[in-house]
Amino acid sequence: MELTSHNLKSNVKDALGNAQLQKALSNVPKGFIDKRAKAAAALDEFEALRDKGREIKDHTLANLDLYLQAYEQKVIENGGHVHWAKTAEDARRIALEICQKHNAKTVTKGKSMITEEVELNEHLLENGIEPVETDLGEYIIQLRNEKPSHIIAPAIHLNQGQIEEDFRRVHTHLEDDRDMSEPETLLAEAREVLRKRYFEADVGFTGANFLVAETGSSVIVTNEGNGDLTQTLGKVHVVMASIEKVVPTLADCSQILRILARSATGQDMSVYTTFSTGPKREKDPDGPDEYHVILLDNGRSDMLGTEFEEMLRCIRCGACINHCPVYHSIGGHAYGSIYPGPMGSVLTPSLAGVEKAGTLPNASTFCGRCESVCPMRIPLPKMMRHWREREFEQHLQPKAARYGLALWAYFAKRPKLYRALVSFAMPALSLLGGTSKRISSLPLASGWTKHRELPAPEGRTFMQAWAQREALKQEAK
Amino acid sequence: MADTRATVLADIKNSRSKKASDADRAKAVAERLSGRPTGIIPKRGQLKQSERVDLFAEMATKVHSSVVKVKTYEDVPASVSNYLREHNLPAELIMGSDRRLAKAKWAAEKNLTIKKGPSDGQDLVGVSHAKAGIAETGTLLLASGSENPTTINFLADHHIVVIAAKDIKGDMESAWSSLNKKDDQVEMPRAVNFITGPSRSGDIEQKLLLGAHGPRALQIIIVG
Ligand code: SF4
Numbered sequence: 001m002e003l004t005s006h007n008l009k010s011n012v013k014d015a016l017g018n019a020q021l022q023k024a025l026s027n028v029p030k031g032f033i034d035k036r037a038k039a040a041a042a043l044d045e046f047e048a049l050r051d052k053g054r055e056i057k058d059h060t061l062a063n064l065d066l067y068l069q070a071y072e073q074k075v076i077e078n079g080g081h082v083h084w085a086k087t088a089e090d091a092r093r094i095a096l097e098i099c100q101k102h103n104a105k106t107v108t109k110g111k112s113m114i115t116e117e118v119e120l121n122e123h124l125l126e127n128g129i130e131p132v133e134t135d136l137g138e139y140i141i142q143l144r145n146e147k148p149s150h151i152i153a154p155a156i157h158l159n160q161g162q163i164e165e166d167f168r169r170v171h172t173h174l175e176d177d178r179d180m181s182e183p184e185t186l187l188a189e190a191r192e193v194l195r196k197r198y199f200e201a202d203v204g205f206t207g208a209n210f211l212v213a214e215t216g217s218s219v220i221v222t223n224e225g226n227g228d229l230t231q232t233l234g235k236v237h238v239v240m241a242s243i244e245k246v247v248p249t250l251a252d253c254s255q256i257l258r259i260l261a262r263s264a265t266g267q268d269m270s271v272y273t274t275f276s277t278g279p280k281r282e283k284d285p286d287g288p289d290e291y292h293v294i295l296l297d298n299g300r301s302d303m304l305g306t307e308f309e310e311m312l313r314c315i316r317c318g319a320c321i322n323h324c325p326v327y328h329s330i331g332g333h334a335y336g337s338i339y340p341g342p343m344g345s346v347l348t349p350s351l352a353g354v355e356k357a358g359t360l361p362n363a364s365t366f367c368g369r370c371e372s373v374c375p376m377r378i379p380l381p382k383m384m385r386h387w388r389e390r391e392f393e394q395h396l397q398p399k400a401a402r403y404g405l406a407l408w409a410y411f412a413k414r415p416k417l418y419r420a421l422v423s424f425a426m427p428a429l430s431l432l433g434g435t436s437k438r439i440s441s442l443p444l445a446s447g448w449t450k451h452r453e454l455p456a457p458e459g460r461t462f463m464q465a466w467a468q469r470e471a472l473k474q475e476a477k
Numbered sequence: 478m479a480d481t482r483a484t485v486l487a488d489i490k491n492s493r494s495k496k497a498s499d500a501d502r503a504k505a506v507a508e509r510l511s512g513r514p515t516g517i518i519p520k521r522g523q524l525k526q527s528e529r530v531d532l533f534a535e536m537a538t539k540v541h542s543s544v545v546k547v548k549t550y551e552d553v554p555a556s557v558s559n560y561l562r563e564h565n566l567p568a569e570l571i572m573g574s575d576r577r578l579a580k581a582k583w584a585a586e587k588n589l590t591i592k593k594g595p596s597d598g599q600d601l602v603g604v605s606h607a608k609a610g611i612a613e614t615g616t617l618l619l620a621s622g623s624e625n626p627t628t629i630n631f632l633a634d635h636h637i638v639v640i641a642a643k644d645i646k647g648d649m650e651s652a653w654s655s656l657n658k659k660d661d662q663v664e665m666p667r668a669v670n671f672i673t674g675p676s677r678s679g680d681i682e683q684k685l686l687l688g689a690h691g692p693r694a695l696q697i698i699i700v701g
Contacts, residue, residue: 024682031683045519052516059509062497065489066506078665084482136689137680155680163681183681191690195598214510215665225676225691228631232668243485248509250663254649255516265679268536269614272691273671280667284621285573285595286628287667301488309494 001088001117002147004336005348005357011334012363024159025331028150032322035266036373043268049259054377056252057313060244061304067213067246068295074216078278080291088118091240091296095120095205098292099129102236104202110220110227111135112207113151113316114240114296116338117351120205131205132197134226136190143170149332151339152264152318157331160186194226204234204288208241209260209315211293214249217275218293221260223267228274237276237288242296244312250275256315259375264317299351307386311346313376318343320370320380326363335360342370342380349387358391515650522613522648529612530699533645536615540674541687542695546642549700553581553639556698557604558589560637564694570602571633575624578606578639595626596633603633603692609655610645614673617697618652621668630670636692638672642701 004011015021040046060067072082085091091114099107107124109115109131121131121142133142137154141147143166148154155163164180167189180186198204206227210219218239220227231237247253261267280287303309321327321341332340337348337357345364349357361384370380497505524532534544547556561568571592572578583591596603605625609618617638621627630636646652649671657664676691687693 027683031679043519043521045517048517056516059505062493063502063506064493065486066502068486068489070506070510084485086481086484086488090481134690135680136678140680153680153683156683158681160682183684183686186681187678187686187689191688194690199598214513215663217665217669223676224678224689225631226689228627228670229690232627232631243489248506249513250653251513251515251650254653257649258519267540267673269616269671269673271540271672271674271676273616273673275665275669277665277667277669281622283623284667285623285626287621295485297485297488301485301492304489304492305494306492 001338001348001352002119003348003352003356005352005360007336008334008359008363011336012330015330015334020159020162021157021331024157025328028156028322028328032266032319036263036319036322037266039262039266039268043258043262046259046262049255050375050377053256053259053315053375054313056247056255057376060247060252061309061312064243064246064304067248068243071211071213071216071246072295074213075278075291075293076216078216078291080216080278080293083292083294085294085296085298088296088298091118091294091298092120092123094294095238095240096123096127096129098236098238099124099203100127102202102290104129104236106130106132106197106201107203107205108132108134108198108201108230108234109138110204110206110222110230111138111154112205112240113148113338114207114242115205116148117242117298118240118296120240132194132201134194134197134230135222135224136187136226139190139194140166143167147333147338149340150318150321151316151343157333198229198233201230201234203236203238204230204232205238205240206231208239208245208293210253210256211241211246212248212250212253212275213246215275215277217250217277219253219273219275221257221270221273223265223271225272228272231274231276231288232286234288236290236292237279239276239291239293240296241293242298243300244314260315260317263319263373263375303350308346308350308383310378311343311350311383313378314343314347315376316343317375319373319375320378323369323373325365325367325369330363335363342384343378346378346380346383346387349391354387354391354394358387358394361385361387361391518648518650519613522611522651524612524647526643526645529647530642530645533610533612533615534697534699536612537674537697538615540615541677542615542674542697544697544699546699550577550581553578553698553700554583554586554589557637558586560635560696561589561602564635566601566635569600570604570637571596571600571629572604573623573625573629575606577641578604594623596628598628598632600629600633602635602637603629604637604639605629607638607640607644609652610640611647611649611652611671612645613648616649616652616671616673618655619670619672620656620666621670622666627668627670630672631676631691633692634688635694635696636672636675637696637698639698639700642699645699 140155149157208218261270279291327341345360568588569590607617675695676689678689
């Protein structure tokens with residue numbers, strides 16, 4: 001996993017000063033928060049289902065080795081192949097071997113964070129195989145040679161005009177006078193270009209939202225239909241999934257599906273939820289000739305039995321990111337990891353090591369919104385605190401950061417006072433500045449203060465800070 | 478390769494915090510896999526049959542599917558022809574060998590050309606038959622196979638799905654039970670597609686755009 005998390009401070013500074021980005025980021029709270037709230041409110045059983053989801057995953061994690069073996073056995077019974085990968089390197093090697101065995105020239109890809117995690121695209125390219133991302137957002141960032149800035153909305157950091165420029169640059173067949181100013185026309189163009197690619201592809205890669213032990217099925221949940229075309233039209237379907245994706249039964253999976261889409265996009269159900277079980281059967285007119293699953297550990301088994309175990313319940317819905325005031329301000333790339341926001345601040349150091357990613361848990365205001373919306377009830381703030389403590393203990397932070405942490409710890413031990421102070425994100429940070437009335441001694445500080453000049457402790461209300469950011473966005477228009 | 482498998486499994490086993498005995502764990506896992514306990518079924522998934530069909534239609538419409546009801550399979554071909562006319566589509570479609578679809582009197586629609594088999598991506602209109610519906614969310618369950626090839630679900634611009642009213646279940650759990658079983662265990666077709674509306678994307682500035690890579694329109698014909 002390529003990381004620039006150690007540059008957090010300068011990343012933040014850049015993000016806050018980037019008018020295009022700030023304009024694009026305004027779509028995050030606007031789009032997601034309201035929709036999730038409505039969907040959750042419309043289902044009386046939503047909260048009970050969250051408890052159920054937690055219970056299912058906790059049970060699975062306590063027996064993960066057994067469920068993985070049960071799952072493996074079912075995949076094999078259905079004519080599929082299972083490959084085990086301890087590291088990202090293992091996963092890349094296995095994926096490449098499958099491609100090479102089939103003399104693959106191009107592979108299509110459904111949206112998959114795991115293949116981002118192991119940097120599959122780079123590895124395939126180095127070996128002369130062209131990976132084609134087919135999810136619209138992933139396709140756009142592939143054109144730009146960027147990483148996703150959000151786990152379910154990879155191109156959310158971009159505005160229509162920027163995407164149009166990329167299409168004109170790469171799709172050289174477009175006439176100059178063709179109107180591409182509407183998102184609809186961009187989508188139609190991508191649809192047309194990608195249609196051909198599905199049929200040309202030798203191998204189709206997807207991730208998995210779930211693996212079902214009862215049946216040996218891999219599950220993808222999507223809206224566009226690209227993942228299904230990828231896994232149906234490629235001669236070979238390769239699923240790459242991390243070990244914690246397994247759930248015991250179809251019934252268990254159905255429970256969690258009820259909270260996944262609602263938390264992610266506010267839909268009751270995503271458009272396509274597909275259960276794939278093995279390759280093409282004898283009488284099947286379509287489907288892949290071969291079906292492979294690559295099961296990836298990459299640091300996850302080390303999380304079991306630690307204070308970070310609960311993070312393995314994560315179903316990658318993105319709700320914690322969508323509700324994070326820090327993410328709203330800096331976007332995904334500033335985190336320097338493909339897993340941004342609260343879930344990334346916990347997961348990235350777990351996978352990549354606190355030395356490389358230990359600064360990430362500082363990109364938090366501890367406002368607690370992430371935990372309150374997490375469908376799997378993962379105590380994200382508590383875990384970020386654990387990381388900060390570990391990082392502190394290891395003296396990995398610059399002195400200034402440790403000073404900031406000490407101040408932070410003062411408030412953290414006085415929950416009432418702390419809560420009163422952190423009810424809004426930005427003043428909270430400013431208050432950490434203590435008597436200096438400035439927060440420049442915190443790692444994030446100069447980034448924040450340069451553009452906001454947050455005074456402390458008078459603070460400003462969230463709305464005031466918001467207004468200033470809106471003004472910045474106007475400049476981008 | 479076998480070594481990696483052993484390593485991963487051993488690492489998982491050794492790091493777990495809850496140290497229940499292996500025998501107890503194996504028992505718990507076996508019980509769950511064979512018992513398959515049902516969880517929480519939302520109230521709206523537990524309606525009577527007649528109310529279920531209405532809720533299904535309402536939820537499907539909400540996600541931009543369009544829904545029509547006909548009395549018998551005899552009425553299906555005319556309903557399909559109507560749809561094609563209304564949308565200025567050529568009188569051509571593709572479908573699989575589904576028996577219930579085959580039973581309908583397509584010959585009555587004189588101008589209609591029907592192709593049989595999987596889609597090669599050139600078809601504007603595809604017709605499928607659903608195994609089940611889910612009232613809770615307005616979702617269709619389609620199973621792969623020559624009766625209803627998966628490619629039709631994703632490659633046709635307009636996807637017309639026929640469903641028998643009696644196959645509309647309340648909840649997802651009940652929909653699973655409409656698949657074939659062997660020794661009380663669901664026999665999974667290669668692909669089970671749960672479809673809730675036409676394809677869409679929100680990837681450009683969070684704007685809802687219909688017709689991403691899959692069908693631009695989803696028409697549901699409820700029979701009965
Ligand atoms: S941590 Fe929770 S809210 Fe965040 S992505 Fe994972 S499941 Fe969703």
